Amino acid sequence: MGKEPFIELIEVTKTYRLDANAVVALDHVNLSIARNEFLAITGKSGCGKSTLINMIGGLDSPDQGKVIIDGEDLSAMDDRSLTLFRRNRIGIIFQFFNLLPILTLEENIALPHLLKEGANSLNEKIDRLLVEMDLTQRRHHKPHELSGGEMQRVAICRALINDPDLILADEPTGNLDSVSGRQVLEILRRLKEEQGKTIILVTHSPEGAAMTDRILRMKDGRIIVDQP
Numbered sequence: 001m002g003k004e005p006f007i008e009l010i011e012v013t014k015t016y017r018l019d020a021n022a023v024v025a026l027d028h029v030n031l032s033i034a035r036n037e038f039l040a041i042t043g044k045s046g047c048g049k050s051t052l053i054n055m056i057g058g059l060d061s062p063d064q065g066k067v068i069i070d071g072e073d074l075s076a077m078d079d080r081s082l083t084l085f086r087r088n089r090i091g092i093i094f095q096f097f098n099l100l101p102i103l104t105l106e107e108n109i110a111l112p113h114l115l116k117e118g119a120n121s122l123n124e125k126i127d128r129l130l131v132e133m134d135l136t137q138r139r140h141h142k143p144h145e146l147s148g149g150e151m152q153r154v155a156i157c158r159a160l161i162n163d164p165d166l167i168l169a170d171e172p173t174g175n176l177d178s179v180s181g182r183q184v185l186e187i188l189r190r191l192k193e194e195q196g197k198t199i200i201l202v203t204h205s206p207e208g209a210a211m212t213d214r215i216l217r218m219k220d221g222r223i224i225v226d227q228p
């Protein structure tokens, strides 16, 4: 019996309509991703990378086709189940960090956890993440007091606070200098190696793609190269 893929996209299609114009952002995409795989998605701006990530993250839904994660069809879930699934199983990291400016670093990290019922052992978890991400000195700072690299490491802590098995990173190094960018890539690699996470990384950086297990290239809403 073959092993079930962790993530499976079947004929996923998404069209955006702006007035009379239709943009096919995803065009019958089929894709299987194994548990603990580190996958890179590359391709020119506008080719559908973020749309693909958003489908897998349950942030957007396909017009046609299915997204199945760990045997669960996202389109068959009601809003509440999908929200819980996202919160507990998926961590998302964005290019522009998406930190809340009025909250301190530790409050930003705690946020997804506070949304959960029965939250406990939060401080311990935050302490551990701050040490892992080399941010212990910054705990009570606000985002504007941090460097880009530090802000992205805070966003990684926030993505990890509920211990998801899947990490989605949409151009996480796109706004960082090369040293901070490399640090973020090394952290992602470590999350795969040491914690068994499954990671999907959208990147323009050949260095970033080279650190993954498989590189997928997209063009006009389709996957054109899928090389191991």
Ligand code: ADP
Residues within 6 Å of the ligand: 016, 017, 018, 023, 024, 025, 043, 044, 045, 046, 047, 048, 049, 050, 051, 052
């Ligand atoms: P990428 O992340 O590869 O740059 P996107 O997935 O963001 O590409 O976008 C794919 C295509 O879909 C682009 O042509 C983009 O303009 C279009 N698109 C994405 N989101 C929307 C939206 N909310 N409304 C209209 N068009 C969109």
Ligand code: MG
Residues within 6 Å of the ligand: 049, 050, 051, 170
């Ligand atoms: Mg994008």
